[in-house]
Amino acid sequence: MALDKAAIETLKAVSTATVTTILLKQGLRNVWMRGTKPLRPGQPRIVGPAFTLRFVPAREDLATPASWGSPISTRAAIEDVPEGAVIVAGAMGVTDAGIFGDILCARIRKRGGAALVTDGAIRDAVGVLGTELPVWCNGIAAPSSVTGLTFVGWQQPIGCGGVAVFPDDVVIVDEDGAALIPAAFLDQVLAEGPEQESMEAWIMEEVGRGAPLPGLYPMNAGTRQRYEAFKAQK
Template sequence: MIEEPKSLRIGPDVGRRPSPAQVAAFQGVPTGFVVDAMSGAGAMAHQIAPLTSEMPAVAGPALTADNRPSDLLATLGALRSIQEGDVLIASAQGWQGCAAAGDRVCGMARNSGAAALVTDGPVRDLAGIVEVGLPVWCTGLNPGSPFATGPGQIGVRVVVGGQPVETGDMVVADSDGVVVVPFAQLDAVIARLPEIARMEGELDTEVRDGLRLPDPIAEILDGERTEVL
C-alpha cells in the first residue's frame, strides 16, 4: 500500500541565496556573455522564451517550485518563501496541457518581491500578466486552468528546459532566453565576465570596421586542418 503523500515538502536549501555582491555582478549582463563565461553551458531550451517582446532583462536568485503536471500547488506554496529579487522557477515537468500560472499568481509573486517567473509550461491571462508587470519566460499561452492539489516540493532541485536548477542558483533572462549559473560556480563565472565583455567589445568594433572573417577561421581555412577536395 502506498503511503498518502504530503501535499507539500520544503527542501533544506529553501533559504539559500547568493550574496548581494554576487547578485549585483549579473545585473545588465547579456545571457550570451554568461553562457560564454561557462564555456557554452547553462542555457535553457529555446522553447522557454519571453512572454512578450517587451519583457525586460532580469537577473536574480532562483527559488524553485516542483509541480506535478497540471498542478501549481508548489508554485503557490513558494510565494511565502520568496525573497526580494528572486526568480520563481515553476517546474511543470514540461506539461503543455494547461497553464502553469496566470495573472493572479504572477500578481501575488510580484507582491511578494519576485523579479520574474520562469516555467517550462505555458501561462494564461496575457493581458492581466502584462498589467501586473512581472516578467515571464514560458513556453507560450494556454487558457486551461491548473489544479492546486499537489503533491509538490519547494526549494528542491528541478530540471527546467533541460537545465538543472537549485534554489540559490543565479538566473539571467533576457530576449535571447534563460541561463542558469550554479551556486557553486558563481564566483568563477563572475571572474570571467569582464574578459568576455572585453572580447565581445573588440569583436564588435572589428565587425563595424569591416571585418569579413575572423583570423582563427582564416588560419583553419589556410592550414593543414582544411582539405580541399
C-alpha cells in the same frame, strides 16, 4: 561568493549568450532552459537566486481544484518567495495547462519576486502582463494547472527546460531566454563575464571597420596585442 547587489549589477551587464559560453569552457553544456521565452518583448535582463517550484504529471486524486487550498500548493509556495528571487517552475514542458495566472503573478510581484521562469505555460495572459511581473514561459493556455500537472513542492531540485536547477543557483534571463549559473561557478562568471563583453564589443567595432574574422574572432596573438593596447588607453 554570495549574490549581493554588486554581483547582480555585474551580471546585468552579461548576456545569457556570454554566460553559456563561459560555462561551456568549464565543461557545462546544459545550462540554457529550453522553452523559456520572454512573454513581453523588451523585458530587461534580470538576475536572481532561483526559487524552485516542482510539478509532476497530473494525478486525478491529487490534481484537483481543492488542492489549491492545501498546505502543499502554489499559493503556499508563493508566500515563501523572498524579495529578488527568480521563481523557476519545472512544468516538464507541458504547454496545455497554465501553471499561474494573473492573481498568483500579482502576489509574486507584491512579494518582490524578480521574475517567473517556466518551461510550461501561463494563463490569463492579459492580466499577467498587467501585473508587470517579468515572465519567461513556453506559451499560453487557458486551462488551469491541475488539468495537466500536480504541484508537489518548492525549494527542491527540479528540472526546467531540460536543466537541473537547485535552490539558490543563479538565474539570468534576457531576450535569449533563461540561463543557469550553478552556485559553484558564480565567481568564475563574475570574473570572466565583464571582460568577455568588453572584448566582444571591441570585436564588433573592428567588424564595423571591415576587419575579416579569421584571427579576429577568436583572437590570434596579434589581435590580442591590439586589444590589450586598446584597453590600456581607456
